[in-house]
Amino acid sequence: MPVLSPASSEEIRAILSETHALWGEGMTLDDYIAFVRAQMESPWGRENFQYLVWKEGALVLSSLKLYRLQARCGSRHVTLGGIGAVYTPLAQRGHGHARAMLAAVLERLPAEGAHGALLFSDIGAEYYRRLGFRLMPSHEFSAPLALIPANRSSPFVVERIRDTDWPDVERLYERATASDSFVLQRSSAYWDHWRRKTQERLKRLPAGSTSPRHWIARRRRESVGYALTVFEPPALVLKELIVADGDQEIADALLAAIQRDGERLGAVRLVGWWPPLAWSRFLLSAGLHPRPRTRELTMIASFDPALDVQQLAACGDLFWATDHF
Numbered sequence: 001m002p003v004l005s006p007a008s009s010e011e012i013r014a015i016l017s018e019t020h021a022l023w024g025e026g027m028t029l030d031d032y033i034a035f036v037r038a039q040m041e042s043p044w045g046r047e048n049f050q051y052l053v054w055k056e057g058a059l060v061l062s063s064l065k066l067y068r069l070q071a072r073c074g075s076r077h078v079t080l081g082g083i084g085a086v087y088t089p090l091a092q093r094g095h096g097h098a099r100a101m102l103a104a105v106l107e108r109l110p111a112e113g114a115h116g117a118l119l120f121s122d123i124g125a126e127y128y129r130r131l132g133f134r135l136m137p138s139h140e141f142s143a144p145l146a147l148i149p150a151n152r153s154s155p156f157v158v159e160r161i162r163d164t165d166w167p168d169v170e171r172l173y174e175r176a177t178a179s180d181s182f183v184l185q186r187s188s189a190y191w192d193h194w195r196r197k198t199q200e201r202l203k204r205l206p207a208g209s210t211s212p213r214h215w216i217a218r219r220r221r222e223s224v225g226y227a228l229t230v231f232e233p234p235a236l237v238l239k240e241l242i243v244a245d246g247d248q249e250i251a252d253a254l255l256a257a258i259q260r261d262g263e264r265l266g267a268v269r270l271v272g273w274w275p276p277l278a279w280s281r282f283l284l285s286a287g288l289h290p291r292p293r294t295r296e297l298t299m300i301a302s303f304d305p306a307l308d309v310q311q312l313a314a315c316g317d318l319f320w321a322t323d324h325f
């Protein structure tokens with residue numbers, strides 16, 4: 001009977017050598033391996049991120065990444081197992097190994113205190129549906145940058161985020177999402193992990209292929225909103241847009257800054273995941289519309305009545321692209 005166990009260094013290397021072509025993002029193999037290791041070795045990663053293998057003796061039959069995520073669902077705190085990079089070595093495909101491994105993970109997660117499991121599927125919904133996952137709303141948008149209104153008179157100063165601004169960003173996220181019906185909770189260690197991941201990616205990708213453009217809005221000296229974007233020529237990708245008190249004017253100022261920056265960079269389109277919950281109203285008011293995503297489909301399996309997937313699905317999209325692991 002195969003068993004689930006933490007992958008050794010050699011096993012991770014062997015898996016990454018195969019997944020490099022699929023998920024290497026254009027990095028060299030050594031950089032891709034170093035990129036994954038850096039994520040495992042951050043303080044948050046050491047506590048909340050494991051590479052697991054499904055093994056029969058010494059033979060690796062399948063593999064995945066498993067994250068431990070904290071969320072709030074209504075007034076309940078829930079823990080989610082985040083499943084990523086499900087991969088069966090080519091020589092082992094088609095024998096039900098990934099299915100058996102996922103079933104073992106789903107059996108183990110409740111015993112470890114998880115209320116549910118989350119993944120972003122690149123292979124459609126059917127495979128994971130059969131394992132008990134439910135498809136959640138998963139949308140994206142893509143619009144000519146010129147469509148975004150570039151409001152030039154605004155009471156807000158919008159500047160690039162500096163290192164010293166991140167504590168404000170963390171606080172804004174926490175406060176502004178406090179009334180959302182569902183939210184992934186982000187500790188300072190999580191934010192640190194996310195920033196490290198971004199930096200580690202940046203230093204390893206071919207120059208010019210991606211550049212983070214992060215913005216903070218201030219009224220007088222007070223930070224009142226932020227937007228995380230990445231320029232991936234020829235598109236500017238919106239990853240997250242958070243404002244204090246749901247203030248439309250702050251969102252408009254941030255979108256206008258993004259629009260002007262995109263024009264300077266020569267970007268032609270603004271694209272991204274459709275924002276979660278009520279955050280999407282800022283894009284709707286800028287004339288943008290959602291369409292279903294074909295990749296990175298959000299799927300959740302629930303092990304606990306506190307995590308009602310039907311109710312969740314009715315809320316709309318649930319995650320920012322920033323939450324993708």
Ligand SMILES: CC(C)(COP(=O)(O)OP(=O)(O)OC[C@H]1O[C@@H](n2cnc3c(N)ncnc32)[C@H](O)[C@@H]1OP(=O)(O)O)[C@@H](O)C(=O)NCCC(=O)NCCS
Binds near residue numbers: 087093094120
């Ligand atoms: C998807 C994957 C993990 C399945 O591994 P496996 O051990 O062969 O899986 P199982 O034997 O349990 O199931 C095989 C089934 O997977 C499904 N499947 C595999 N690849 C698929 C794809 N690209 N799209 C949709 N379904 C797919 C099919 O239903 C297949 O059944 P079939 O062989 O009758 O067509 C494996 O194909 C793989 O590693 N692919 C590359 C990485 C990847 O895309 N991972 C998924 C990320 S969300």
